[in-house]
Amino acid sequence: MAILVIAEHDNQSLKAATKNAVTAAAKIGGEIHVLVAGSGCANAAAEAAKLAGVAKVKVADAAHYADQTAENIAALVVANAAGYSHIVAPATTNGKNFAPRVAALLDVAQISDIVGVESADTFVRPIYAGNALATVQSADTVKVITVRTTGFEAVAEGGSAAVEAIAAGPDLGKSKLVSRELTKSERPELTAAKIIVSGGRGLGNGENYKTLLEPLADKLGAALGASRAAVDAGFVPNDYQVGQTGKIVAPQLYIAIGISGAIQHLAGMKDSKVIVAINKDPEAPIFQVADYGLVADLFEVVPQLAAAV
Amino acid sequence: MKVLVPVKRVVDYNVKVRVKSDGTGVDIANVKMSMNPFDEIAVEEAVRLKEAGIASEVIVVSAGVAGCQETLRTAMAIGADRGILIESDADLQPLAVAKLIKAVADKEQPQVVIFGKQAIDDDSNQTGQMFAALQGWPQATFASKVVIADGKATVTREVDGGLETLEMALPAVVTTDLRLNEPRYATLPNIMKAKKKPLETVKPEDLGVDVAPRLKTLKVAEPAKRQAGVKVADVADLVSKLKNEAKVI
Numbered sequence: 001m002a003i004l005v006i007a008e009h010d011n012q013s014l015k016a017a018t019k020n021a022v023t024a025a026a027k028i029g030g031e032i033h034v035l036v037a038g039s040g041c042a043n044a045a046a047e048a049a050k051l052a053g054v055a056k057v058k059v060a061d062a063a064h065y066a067d068q069t070a071e072n073i074a075a076l077v078v079a080n081a082a083g084y085s086h087i088v089a090p091a092t093t094n095g096k097n098f099a100p101r102v103a104a105l106l107d108v109a110q111i112s113d114i115v116g117v118e119s120a121d122t123f124v125r126p127i128y129a130g131n132a133l134a135t136v137q138s139a140d141t142v143k144v145i146t147v148r149t150t151g152f153e154a155v156a157e158g159g160s161a162a163v164e165a166i167a168a169g170p171d172l173g174k175s176k177l178v179s180r181e182l183t184k185s186e187r188p189e190l191t192a193a194k195i196i197v198s199g200g201r202g203l204g205n206g207e208n209y210k211t212l213l214e215p216l217a218d219k220l221g222a223a224l225g226a227s228r229a230a231v232d233a234g235f236v237p238n239d240y241q242v243g244q245t246g247k248i249v250a251p252q253l254y255i256a257i258g259i260s261g262a263i264q265h266l267a268g269m270k271d272s273k274v275i276v277a278i279n280k281d282p283e284a285p286i287f288q289v290a291d292y293g294l295v296a297d298l299f300e301v302v303p304q305l306a307a308a309v
Numbered sequence: 310m311k312v313l314v315p316v317k318r319v320v321d322y323n324v325k326v327r328v329k330s331d332g333t334g335v336d337i338a339n340v341k342m343s344m345n346p347f348d349e350i351a352v353e354e355a356v357r358l359k360e361a362g363i364a365s366e367v368i369v370v371s372a373g374v375a376g377c378q379e380t381l382r383t384a385m386a387i388g389a390d391r392g393i394l395i396e397s398d399a400d401l402q403p404l405a406v407a408k409l410i411k412a413v414a415d416k417e418q419p420q421v422v423i424f425g426k427q428a429i430d431d432d433s434n435q436t437g438q439m440f441a442a443l444q445g446w447p448q449a450t451f452a453s454k455v456v457i458a459d460g461k462a463t464v465t466r467e468v469d470g471g472l473e474t475l476e477m478a479l480p481a482v483v484t485t486d487l488r489l490n491e492p493r494y495a496t497l498p499n500i501m502k503a504k505k506k507p508l509e510t511v512k513p514e515d516l517g518v519d520v521a522p523r524l525k526t527l528k529v530a531e532p533a534k535r536q537a538g539v540k541v542a543d544v545a546d547l548v549s550k551l552k553n554e555a556k557v558i
């Protein structure tokens with residue numbers, strides 16, 4: 001049995017989510033190979049080769065993999081699927097984009113967002129915004145899986161896998177990247193941060209979000225997050241959204257400020273180690289999951305908090 | 310140009326589901342059912358394409374129990390022209406649904422199929438991508454902006470790092486994210502009109518699709534409950550607890 005993990009990377013370096021996917025693969029058990037498809041991605045491949053437990057890194061380097069379009073990536077994965085019992089990708093927007101395509105081309109189910117491995121064919125995954133955990137068994141010959149990164153530790157380094165070039169598939173030319181507007185930030189990445197300062201509608205506007213939360217996040221070395229309401233209202237870009245349909249996070253410390261705690265928001269952060277809630281409404285549902293709740297006007301206490309930490 | 314929009318009937322997003330005590334699933338008897346919110350956004354987008362003179366007809370399709378008729382009527386009240394129910398009591402998983410929609414698309418020949426990015430019950434986020442693969446069509450998932458012109462779709466997508474814009478030739482698949490649009494409320498006259506719009510019912514067998522599930526649910530459990538903690542008196546108390554008790558700062 002061998003497992004093919006599809007690496008997430010930006011051509012230069014490997015994304016952290018790949019490391020969680022490798023851990024999930026190790027739990028399934030079997031020889032682990034990592035596929036790095038990209039353009040000028042030798043460095044990302046070299047990083048993958050260093051991950052503990054990885055036996056081989058396969059690199060498909062071609063211009064038409066630079067942008068990770070789902071059609072080309074899925075076709076490449078399918079062309080290289082023979083001999084693998086499992087195809088595993090992190091449940092990032094990229095993994096979610098191509099993995100179902102791979103599964104359909106192989107005529108198998110796809111198992112989304114696993115948080116646990118019971119055996120080689122049985123997995124645990126959240127449903128209903130994490131209000132239930134389903135244990136599902138696959139009858140397919142190949143299991144195509146996406147891994148919720150918060151469900152598995154990142155694998156350590158210490159490996160020295162062989163790196164092997166493989167042939168690129170044809171450029172299907174079905175979709176073309178026109179532009180990319182990536183949020184630039186000096187802060188840690190939301191899904192990898194140890195501390196997250198997250199703001200909701202209670203902040204009122206984007207200016208308040210900035211002037212109140214940024215100094216606190218700077219002091220704590222934290223990433224910034226937000227509720228859907230804050231994103232919808234334009235306080236912050238879409239990639240700040242934490243929740244059922246945004247990012248799933250599990251930092252050491254999550255500070256929810258002016259967030260009510262709707263189930264869709266809780267779905268994205270309730271596995272955080274410590275949760276702090278600051279809200280002026282003592283009945284806000286966020287207090288039901290908070291380890292430390294401060295019932296107060298955020299405009300008054302957030303600057304105090306930034307000064308005190 | 311026809312636009313096809315698959316819609317799913319799910320437990321309403323305001324309902325907090327309960328896991329059945331025998332661990333066989335969640336209790337959905339007597340709970341409010343609604344159209345999956347992402348599919349509502351998909352219907353709205355299709356109707357706007359028709360209003361803009363880009364689409365000629367908006368067809369909605371739902372696979373599931375007889376009650377999905379309601380979901381189709383809701384979609385027609387938003388402005389879809391007609392509905393197709395693929396009626397089945399089976400546990401329809403994403404791959405099976407993608408094949409059913411493919412059978413409908415083969416007949417209807419839409420140029421654009423707009424799916425919701427995920428259903429809020431099984432949270433799979435698969436069906437649109439699977440359908441695109443079966444058709445050999447391009448896809449743009451998690452859309453926050455869709456422009457259709459000159460036989461092409463230009464779609465802005467919400468991705469982990471921010472936004473990206475893709476261009477694809479039609480026919481193509483789009484899956485919706487939350488910020489694509491804000492669906493309108495169906496007005497009473499439109500709800501009445503929707504009742505008279507055509508709704509056709511077919512069975513998976515009629516479409517020649519094998520819908521046997523590939524995944525078997527062995528059990529459904531409640532996640533570990535988080536205990537509510539304490540209320541702190543003030544900022545000083547909070548900082549002291551975070552430093553000395555939780556030791557996270």
Ligand SMILES: Cc1cc2nc3c(=O)[nH]c(=O)nc-3n(C[C@H](O)[C@H](O)[C@H](O)COP(=O)(O)OP(=O)(O)OC[C@H]3O[C@@H](n4cnc5c(N)ncnc54)[C@H](O)[C@@H]3O)c2cc1C
Pocket residue numbers: 199200201202203226227228229230241242243244245246247257258259260261262263264265268278279280281284296297298299322346347429
């Ligand atoms: C299909 C679907 C998917 C969704 N996905 C997500 C998701 O992924 N993530 C997500 O977050 N939401 C999601 N939602 C939305 C979710 O249901 C809530 O609407 C949203 O989380 C609310 O955001 P909020 O807590 O910022 O706003 P509100 O619920 O309006 O809460 C604002 C809070 O701020 C407090 N407040 C106001 N002023 C002050 C003050 N001066 N000081 C202190 N506190 C103050 C209020 O007491 C209140 O509790 C989704 C909804 C749907 C239908």
